[in-house]
Amino acid sequence: MLSANSDLFNKAHLMAKNGGWSIADCVARSYDIEGMHFGTLGAGRIGQAVLRRLKSFDMTLHYYDPHRLPDELEKQLGLTYHETPASLVKVCDVVNLQTPLYPSTQGFVNDAFLAKFKRGAYLVNTARGALCDRDAIARALTSGQLAGYGGDVWFPQPAPVDHPWRSMPNHGMTPHISGTSLSAQARYAAGTLETLQNFFDGKPIRKAYLIVDGGRLVGAGANAYKLT
Template identity: 60%
Template sequence: MKVLCVLYPDPKDGMPRSYYRNSLPHMSHYPDGQTLPTPQGRDFTPGTLLGSVSGKLGLEKFLKTQGHEFIVTSDKEGPNSEFDRHLIDADVVISQPFYPGYLTAERLEKAKNLKLAITAGIGSDHVDLAAANKKGITVAEVTFCNSISVAEHAVMMMLALVRDYMTQHEIARSGGWDIADCVKDSYDIEGMDVGVLAAGRIGLAVLRRMKPFDVKLHYFDRYRLDAQTEKSLNAIYHDSIESLVSSVDVLSIHCPLTAETDGLFDKTLLAKMKKGAYIVNTARGKICNKYDIKDAIESGHLAGYAGDVWYPQPAQQDHPWRTMPKNAMTPHTSGTSLSAQARYADGVREILENFFAGNPIRNEYLIVSDGDYVGTGKHSYAKKEAVNQ
C-alpha cells in the first residue's frame, strides 16, 4: 500500500544530535484508565523528535520492511504540492493537527484509493468528515495521547496572561529593570473565576490543575460531569455558553470545531464577557473570529488572548494575532511536546498494524467508519456538524 505522511519541517539548524533528557517517565494508563498505545513494535527512542519530516513518526523501518511505499513530506499547499501529487493514489494518509494536510471534499474526491486517514494526535477537523463518511473512508486519531500536554499548555498560558509574563520577560531580555512597567497589568489568579468551555479529557484536566490555585471553577459542556467529580472540584455548571462567558475572568476553550462552534466567539459573544477577561484557546482557531478578538483586545474589553491554534495553519505572516497587544500566542505546539510525540507515534503504529492485519481499530480511536460517526467521533462530532478547518 502507499502511505502518505505530512509532517512539519525539520528544525532550521537540523535534527538534534542530543537531547537534554535521556528518557521519559514511564506511563501505562491515562487518568481515565485507558491504556496508552500498545503497538507490537517500536523503531524509535522515546523523547526524540518524531513529528518532523526526518523523524517520520518512527514508521519508516516498519512500513518499508512490510513492503509498503512510504512518502513523507512537508509540502502540502496547492495543487502542485507533493501532498496533492501523491494523494491521488495513496491508500493511507497520516497528518498532524499542528501542521495539517487538509483533506477537503475536493481532495478526497481525487483520492480514489484512500481508505484510512489517521490523525497523529487529537482533532480530525482538518478532514472533511461528511465527505469521508460519504466515501466510506475511515478516520482515526490517537485519542488522549496529548490531552494532558494541551492541558498543561493551557494552564501555562492562563498564568502568563494574568501575570503579564510576556511583558516582564521581554523587559528582562532587553536589559531593562522597569518594575513599574512590568507589573502595571499584572494580577494574581487566586480568587478569580476560571471557566472551561467543554469539560472533556482536556477541559477536565485543566479544571483539576487549576483547583489548587484557589480559584472559583466554572464549566459548560453538552455532557454534564458526574455529581462526584463536580463536587470534588467545587465546579459550577452553566447551562449555556452565554452564562459561562459572562461569569468568568479567565476562559479556556476546549470544544471541537463544528458548525455550531465555527466563529462562535464573535463581537456579540465577546461583548457578553466581563471587561478585562482573558481567553485561552487551545482548541481550534476558527472557533474565534480573528478580527473581533483583535478589536476586543485593542478596545480594552479583553485583557489578553493566548492560544496555539490558528486558521489556516501555518498562519499567514499578517495574521492579526501575531501582532495584536496582550497576546501570548504560540505556533500549534501544545500537543506536540517530545513526550506527546512518543505516544502518538506509538498510536499511529498501533492503528496501522491493526489496519494492515484486518483487525479492528480501537473504538476510542475511531472518528468515522463505514459511513457514520463512531467511537470518539460519535461523542465529539454530532452528525452534520463537523467542519473542515
C-alpha cells in the same frame, strides 16, 4: 501568575540575563490566578484535563458542554455547570475554548458574544482559530473588553505575515505548537502502535483512542463530535 502579554516574561528573562532588576516592569499587567473564576467552553477529554490541572490552583471552576458531566466528577473537581455559554462567560475571569469546530461553531466568538464577557476577562484558545471572528478579537483587545488573548491556533494556518493577531495589543500568541514536544510525539507514536497492534490482533481499541466504530461515534468521539 497570569499576564496579558507574553513579552513581559521574555523581558523579565532578558533583564535577569543582562543584569537588570526592575521588578515593576517585570510584573506589569500580571495577576495571581488563585481566586479567579475559570471557565471552559467544552469539557470533553481535553477540557476535563484542563479543569483537573487547575483545581490545584484554587480557582473557582466553571464549564459548559452539551453533555453534562457526572455528578461525582462535578463534586470531585468543584465544578459549576452552565446551561449556556453566555451564562459562563459573564462570570469568568478566564475563558478557555475547547469546542469542536463545526459550521455551527465557526466564528461564534464574535462581537455580540464578546460583549457578554466580563469586562477585562482573558480568553485562551487552543482548540481551533476559526472558532473566533479574527477582527472581533482584535477589537475586543483594543477596547479593553478583553484584557488578553492567548493560544496557538490561527485561521488560516500558517498565518499570513499581516494577520491582525500578530500585532493586536496584549496577546500571547505562538505558532501552532501544542502537541509537538518530543514527549508528545513519543506518546503519539506509542498510541498509534498500540492501536494498530490491537486492530490486527482483534483486540478492543482503547476508548480514549476511538472516534468512530462501525459507522457510529464511540469512545472519545461520542461526546466530542457529531455526524452530519
